[in-house]
Amino acid sequence: MAAFPLRYGSLGRARNPNGIIFSPRMSRSEVPVNTRPARIAISATVRTDDHRRRVRLNAAYVEAIEQAGALPFVIPPLSSLTRVADIVGACDGLVLSGGEDIDPDRYGEPRDATVEETNPERDATEIALVEAARAGACPTLAICRGLQLLNVALGGSLVQDIPGQRPGSLDHDPAGPRTARVHEVDVEAGSTLACTLGSTRVRVNSFHHQAADRIAEGLRATAWAPDGIVEGLEWRGSGNWWAVAVQWHPEELVVGPDPSPDASLFAEFVRRAAARSG
Numbered sequence: 001m002a003a004f005p006l007r008y009g010s011l012g013r014a015r016n017p018n019g020i021i022f023s024p025r026m027s028r029s030e031v032p033v034n035t036r037p038a039r040i041a042i043s044a045t046v047r048t049d050d051h052r053r054r055v056r057l058n059a060a061y062v063e064a065i066e067q068a069g070a071l072p073f074v075i076p077p078l079s080s081l082t083r084v085a086d087i088v089g090a091c092d093g094l095v096l097s098g099g100e101d102i103d104p105d106r107y108g109e110p111r112d113a114t115v116e117e118t119n120p121e122r123d124a125t126e127i128a129l130v131e132a133a134r135a136g137a138c139p140t141l142a143i144c145r146g147l148q149l150l151n152v153a154l155g156g157s158l159v160q161d162i163p164g165q166r167p168g169s170l171d172h173d174p175a176g177p178r179t180a181r182v183h184e185v186d187v188e189a190g191s192t193l194a195c196t197l198g199s200t201r202v203r204v205n206s207f208h209h210q211a212a213d214r215i216a217e218g219l220r221a222t223a224w225a226p227d228g229i230v231e232g233l234e235w236r237g238s239g240n241w242w243a244v245a246v247q248w249h250p251e252e253l254v255v256g257p258d259p260s261p262d263a264s265l266f267a268e269f270v271r272r273a274a275a276r277s278g
Helices: 059-067 084-090 120-135 145-153 192-197 260-277
Strands: 039-043 045-049 052-056 071-075 093-096 140-143 183-187 201-204 219-224 230-235 243-246
Touching: 039 059, 039 084, 039 120, 039 260, 045 120, 059 071, 059 260, 084 120, 093 120, 093 145, 093 260, 120 145, 140 145, 140 260, 145 230, 145 243, 183 192, 183 230, 192 219, 192 230, 192 243, 192 260, 243 260
Parallel strands: 039 071, 039 093, 093 140, 140 243
Antiparallel strands: 045 052, 183 201, 183 219, 219 230, 230 243
């Protein structure tokens, strides 16, 4: 069989029979390995529509995760919690999404008349997801209701209705487009949230009537609205668990004239998840 010399000076690289491209100076141990994108579990809800129970999740969550380079997997409320740890173990990160009010029974308080729709199955599923994520140090990003759920799951409580229990506060659920940045948020300098956003002050959207009240042990409030309502929490307890929560909806703000702070939040979350997957 004739042998044909490779002229690396002109080709600069050569293919082996398996199709892998080698540099002339590249050892086999340095061959690039294709890594899969991080897998992100996103919690969702279930609602009855046309007499059918349907899984519901705003598409903006999926789009924000895809834009950050990860694969979204939607997790609805579960009828059995026996496999929740398996779900978290199969994924690299967890997003707790927005939605219904949390049942006050979960934090041991009587139900105020202003509490809106609750979903016991969803509460139970997401609390179990938080417990599994904490045990497995699975990076967690909690958004709006997700911030409140994270706080409740770890032993905290909620302001059940901001207008009724915190009179004089800002309107935290104003009418208008979901992309409208309606108030400022001050972020603690040096916090994980500030480092991730790249700023100690951001302007955010707002769609909630409840808020974190008593902060759970292990969590720390690191962002506040001008009226003192908690806008950010992060894990400062034991273990190497990256868990950050925001009261606004960054998934709605990653497109538009100034997406950088919110896009950075998703990018860092996905980076943490990808590191776990590796």
